[in-house]
Amino acid sequence: MSRSLVSAVYDQLHRFEAASREQAYPIHKRLRLPEDQDVYDLIARSSAVPAGGLILDAGCGTGFGTMRIAAATGCHAHGISLSAAEVAHAEAHALREGLADQVSFSVASFDDPLDGTYDLVIAVESIKHSTALPQALRRLTDALHPGGALMVVDDVLVGNADQLLIDRIQDSWALFRVYRDSDFQTAIPAQPPITEDLTDLVQRRSRADLWLRTTLLRLASRIRRRNRPVYDIFRAGLDLESLYRVGCMRYHMMSWRR
Numbered sequence: 218m219s220r221s222l223v224s225a226v227y228d229q230l231h232r233f234e235a236a237s238r239e240q241a242y243p244i245h246k247r248l249r250l251p252e253d254q255d256v257y258d259l260i261a262r263s264s265a266v267p268a269g270g271l272i273l274d275a276g277c278g279t280g281f282g283t284m285r286i287a288a289a290t291g292c293h294a295h296g297i298s299l300s301a302a303e304v305a306h307a308e309a310h311a312l313r314e315g316l317a318d319q320v321s322f323s324v325a326s327f328d329d330p331l332d333g334t335y336d337l338v339i340a341v342e343s344i345k346h347s348t349a350l351p352q353a354l355r356r357l358t359d360a361l362h363p364g365g366a367l368m369v370v371d372d373v374l375v376g377n378a379d380q381l382l383i384d385r386i387q388d389s390w391a392l393f394r395v396y397r398d399s400d401f402q403t404a405i406p407a408q409p410p411i412t413e414d415l416t417d418l419v420q421r422r423s424r425a426d427l428w429l430r431t432t433l434l435r436l437a438s439r440i441r442r443r444n445r446p447v448y449d450i451f452r453a454g455l456d457l458e459s460l461y462r463v464g465c466m467r468y469h470m471m472s473w474r475r
């Protein structure tokens with residue numbers, strides 16, 4: 218899957234979502250956590266990153282989590298994304314919030330050689346876009362200072378899932394493929410990740426609610442053809458939820474140390 222397709226997905230999503238917001242906003246699941254808590258807070262809590270250290274947010278979206286983890290840890294955080302629109306949004310928001318000294322952003326890919334070395338590298342719902350998972354994970358761990366940690370949070374496929382749903386997710390989100398748990402466990406030879414299963418924290422909708430939302434999106438994309446690619450992105454999110462419902466998807470926080 219080419220990177221221009223991935224950046225097109227996020228540029229389109231940004232055009233649609235950011236029209237009404239100036240703030241940075243999360244592009245990941247809302248978890249069943251105490252109010253105001255987010256998956257980036259879980260990462261900040263479980264990573265022993267030294268104050269004043271350097272963090273890389275690989276696949277940073279609009280910088281929501283980059284700013285959050287920088288604030289929580291007192292570190293400098295750099296976010297990379299394939300989407301120029303997201304990076305411009307993140308930079309503008311950081312400037313408005315007076316955080317431009319603590320965070321920075323650039324258009325770059327974790328499928329390419331990376332600049333710099335870090336105490337902590339995080340990837341929240343982004344590494345699923347890698348065209349070569351083992352190489353990307355290796356590259357991200359190679360970018361760590363000795364003793365540093367790579368923490369990845371993502372959806373992982375387990376068991377035999379409905380291929381129609383898998384194909385729709387893959388196409389709408391421009392994924393090279395939908396990675397399985399075993400892909401992550403074996404990506405770095407002799408170094409399986411320490412894995413925490415966060416699946417119980419994922420919000421669940423009823424089957425009827427998923428059906429209704431899917432039907433409404435299908436109707437909306439017939440009426441507003443212009444927005445169809447964005448509706449397809451949302452519909453793939455509902456497909457993913459269906460896979461969670463039948464136990465074929467799990468939400469894992471995985472960490473590797475250097």
Ligand SMILES: C[S@@+](CC[C@H](N)C(=O)[O-])C[C@H]1O[C@@H](n2cnc3c(N)ncnc32)[C@H](O)[C@@H]1O
Binds near residue numbers: 276299327
């Ligand atoms: C689902 S969003 C998650 C954004 C952010 N981590 C969050 O949780 O709000 C996925 C992000 O990964 C980025 N991305 C996808 N492939 C990438 C790549 N090869 N290199 C860098 N970023 C990438 C996208 O541009 C997007 O910002």
